[in-house]
Amino acid sequence: MVIKYEPLNRRERIVRLFREAIEAENRRDLETAKKKLDEIMDLAREEEPEFYFEACFRMADIFVQEDNYRGAVKCALRGIHRAPSLDLYRLGVKRLGDILFIMKQNGRLGELASEMDVTLGLIKEDEELHSFALALVRLARGEEVAEEFSLEEFNEVLRNLRG
Numbered sequence: 377m378v379i380k381y382e383p384l385n386r387r388e389r390i391v392r393l394f395r396e397a398i399e400a401e402n403r404r405d406l407e408t409a410k411k412k413l414d415e416i417m418d419l420a421r422e423e424e425p426e427f428y429f430e431a432c433f434r435m436a437d438i439f440v441q442e443d444n445y446r447g448a449v450k451c452a453l454r455g456i457h458r459a460p461s462l463d464l465y466r467l468g469v470k471r472l473g474d475i476l477f478i479m480k481q482n483g484r485l486g487e488l489a490s491e492m493d494v495t496l497g498l499i500k501e502d503e504e505l506h507s508f509a510l511a512l513v514r515l516a517r518g519e520e521v522a523e524e525f526s527l528e529e530f531n532e533v534l535r536n537l538r539g
Contacts, residue, residue, distance in 0.1 A: 390416050390427050397434065406438050413438070425460035432458075433471055445479045446487045450495045453509055457499045466529050473533035476512070480537055488516035504530070512537075 397412035413435045420427035432455030439448035452475055456468035479485045492513050500506050508530045511521045515537055525531055 386419055386424065387427075390419055390424060393419075394427075394431075394434075401434075401438065406442060409438055410435060421458070425458055426464070429455045429459050429464055429468065431455075433468070436471075436475060440475060440478065445475065445482075445484050446491065448475050449479075449488060449512075450492075453495055453499055453505070457502055457505055466527070469527065469529040469533065473529070473536060476533060477536055485516050485537065486518075488512055508533075 393412045393416045397409045397416070400406070400408035400412060413431045416431040417428055417435075420431060432451045436448040436451040436455070439445070439451060449472065452468065452472040456465055456472060459465035459468050476485070479487070492509070496506065496509055496513075499509060504525055504527060507523070508525060511523060511534065515521045515534070521534060521538070525534075
């Protein structure tokens with residue numbers, strides 16, 4: 377029997393990086409926090425989807441703190457796209473809805489009207505999420521969006537943005 381020795385296994389490393397990212401964020405060292413979260417996303421993308429999901433949304437929170445709302449939306453969409461369960465997928469949509477509501481309250485929803493092509497390309501395999509993101513772009517451009525989605529959370533977000 378061969379035992380492969382890893383000085384620090386992936387999960388332990390990710391947990392340590394989360395702690396370091398949170399500590400950096402608490403010190404208001406947002407650049408260090410973002411670097412730690414980027415490293416988590418690289419480590420977790422394929423094998424630890426729950427950690428990837430949470431890292432995306434922590435990064436989105438940091439972007440909101442920096443008033444980088446488009447970056448926050450892009451991170452949220454990436455997290456939702458790779459959500460490992462329907463429950464996390466729905467939670468991610470609700471969290472995205474919170475970011476979008478903040479954008480609307482601050483008059484910044486229009487920022488989603490451009491430069492979303494790369495993100496849209498990353499989520500194109502998820503037809504409904506892709507269609508929802510396209511609807512957000514159209515809404516940000518001031519166009520009428522009347523489509524309905526099978527996932528009620530998508531419809532709820534759009535109702536909140538239109539209302």
